[in-house]
Amino acid sequence: MSINQQITAALSGMVAGNIWPLEKPANEDPDEFIVYNPEAEYLDYGDNADLDADMSYQVHWFKRGHANYLSARSMIRRKLREAGFLIEPSAYAAYERDQSGSSTQVGTGWTHVVISCRAEDE
Numbered sequence: 001m002s003i004n005q006q007i008t009a010a011l012s013g014m015v016a017g018n019i020w021p022l023e024k025p026a027n028e029d030p031d032e033f034i035v036y037n038p039e040a041e042y043l044d045y046g047d048n049a050d051l052d053a054d055m056s057y058q059v060h061w062f063k064r065g066h067a068n069y070l071s072a073r074s075m076i077r078r079k080l081r082e083a084g085f086l087i088e089p090s091a092y093a094a095y096e097r098d099q100s101g102s103s104t105q106v107g108t109g110w111t112h113v114v115i116s117c118r119a120e121d122e
Contacts, residue, residue, distance in 0.1 A: 003055055003119050007036050010083035011059070014075055024062075031064040034076075039116060053121040056088060056107050067111040071092050080117045090116040 001009070004021050011034055012019050018033035036059045044052040059080070061072055077087050092114040 003121065004036075006083050006085075006119065007057065007059065007080070007117075010079045010085075011076060014072070014079070015067075023113065027073075035060045041121070042118075052120055053101050053122045056116055056118040058090075058116055061113045061115070062110045064110060065108050066095055069111050069113045073113050073115065076113075076115050080115070085117040085119045088116040088118055090114055 006014060008019055008021075015032050015034050016030070018024075018028065020028075020033070020035050022037050024033055025033055036057050038057040039047065039056040039058045042054040042056070044054075061069070061076060063069070063072070073093070081087060092112075094112050095109055096112050097109040
């Protein structure tokens, strides 16, 4: 299973399947969703060759409006750990105004939390 598949499998249930790599599709407008993206690659060298690689990913959780993110952040971390990921320090949580306008035109912003995780690239 690829890292993308592992992240999707681990977190899909908590956002009713609203999870995508890289960005949310423009035609989707859920009140809660996750997008994730690669952050960095770490190579392990031996005998002057890159033998193994780890990849770190940023997992972005969004919920419409002002939301208490603490339980969601804990659940994401727990589910990623259970899926075999190492959680890295990631102290980002913010309220962001919706500058683009949503298809529902509710005119609110998003609570946005970023969690970094790492796994062996296969």
